[in-house]
Amino acid sequence: MTVAAASVGTADGPAPETRSRRRGALGWIVIAVVILLVGGVGAALAGLSQWAARGVLDPESAGPDGARALVEVLREHGVEVVVARDRSSARDAALARDATLVLPDTPALSDGAVRDLAAAAADVVLIDPRSRTLRLLLPGARAAGFGAGERVQPRCDLGDAERAGAVLPGAVFATTSDDVTCYPSGDGWGLVVSDDGTRRVSAVDGRTLFVNESLAENGNAALGINLLGRHPIVVWYAPAPGDTDLTSGDPSLGELTPPWVSPMIVLLLVSAVAAGVWRGRRFGPLVPERLPVTVRVSETTEGRARLYARSRDAVHAADQLRLSALVRLARILGLGPAAGADEIADAAAGRLGWDRGAVRGILIDDLPRNDAQLVALRDRLRHLEEAVAQTVRPERNAP
Known part of the structure; x- marks a missing residue:
């Protein structure tokens, strides 16, 4: 130099002490900004995952896989739509008066809970039928793959389907009972309806027909209104993640670990933070120290x-x-x-x-x-x- x-x-420029303080302050500011960014990204990812979990056929979701559009159309036709996030509120709403229960796939409920929930409603519409749900509520019906990918007419005597007109079925179903079958496609039918005089149970692929992005196509909206709007109230069961009556017999990780493990982990974390603060502190100015030997300036x-x-x-x-x-x-x-x-x-x-x-x-x-x-x-x-x-x-x- x-x-x-x-x-x-x-x-x-500023004195070395001032520059050191500024560098230290800048370092803490950078750390704080990084923590805020990581927290914001985590919150955004958590929000995205929550939206994805509730988005498919969720009656309050405006996403492409939600079903809010069908709910709004039903309300415009004078049908009251009640969104229930747990089975007890859904059952109480369905028992209050004649209602149509919209039931998606319910893997978190036991067979008895599904039957009890369906028994409270006058009509049940399975908008995401799976093998277990079909076995419980539509005996003799089973999944039969997917349709041929072409628009088909109802070709049945069911007035709700005839007024709706042609649709493009997604998943199709087969049955060995005397149930009414509409929209033949592939190896099955796009709609199966069982009516024993006291309750009507319908099975249809709502993921293909009733979601927001495809509701306006073909006769999808009309079919949804006809199937779900037979009664003045619709109870749409959209279960929350914690709504279940199943109990797991497997012990959790917290049950397997000894009781002293959690306090020890907390103690280690506190010790790590204290050590970081201790070792990461800013050193002060140099302190003059008397040398053991006097050295002449000339030397x-x-x-x-x-x-x-x-x-x-x-x-x-x-x-x-x-x-x-x-x-x-x-x-x-x-x-x-x-x-x-x-x-x-x-x-x-x-x-x-x-x-x-x-x-x-x-x-x-x-x-x-x-x-x-x-x-x-x-x-x-x-x-x-x-x-x-x-x-x-x-x-x-x-x-």
Whole structure:
């Protein structure tokens, strides 16, 4: 580094202590920002996962796989729609008066809970039928794969389907009973209806026909209104993740671990945080310490001079000479410790009336290439200091 980039005191920047404090504060700010970003991303991912879990055929979801559009159409036709997130509220709402129960797949409920829930309603519409649900509520019916991928007419005597017209079935079902079957496609039918005189149970692939993105196609909306709107109230059961009556016999991880493990983990976490704060604290300024041996200043100066001479680093040696000369000139000119090298050179040139380029060459710009040029620079620095001192305090420097 040359003197051109150096300064006396703190002219070119804050003190080392200030810079250290700023770096420490900046580090904590960065850590806080990272924590906030990670928390925000985690919350966003949790929200996305919750939306995905409730999105498919959820009556309150406006996403492409939700069913909010069908719910709004039913309400426009004067049908009251009650969204139930647990089986007890769904059963109570269905028992209050004649109602149609919209039942999706319910893997979290036992067979008895499914039968009990369906028995409370006048009509049951299975919008996501699976093998177990078909076995419990539509005996003789089973899943038969998917349709042929073409629009088909009802081709049945069911008025609800005939008024709806053609649809494009997704999953199809087969049955060995006398149930009414509509929309033949592939190896089955897109709609199976069983009516024993007291309750009607229908099975249809709502994932294909009743979701928001496909409700306006073909006769999907009409079919949904006809099947679900037979009674003045529709109870749409959309179970929450914790709505279950099943109990697992397998012990949880907390039950398998000894009771002292959780407090020990908390203690280790607290110890890790305390150790991080302890080891990560900012060190204060250096404290002077008395040396066991007194070393004369001349010895350290001579030793450093020998190192410069051995390395033949004339530029580094010139920088040290200039730094010392700048400190003394700043003191003579009364500039203070915050003055920079350029400011000191300009002040010295103005005081002497010399060319500023020549003074800057002595104090900053001229770089010695060998020992002879270094000795000449030393003499010029000494002459410059003596001249400045003579102009500032002539009575003290008079012979």
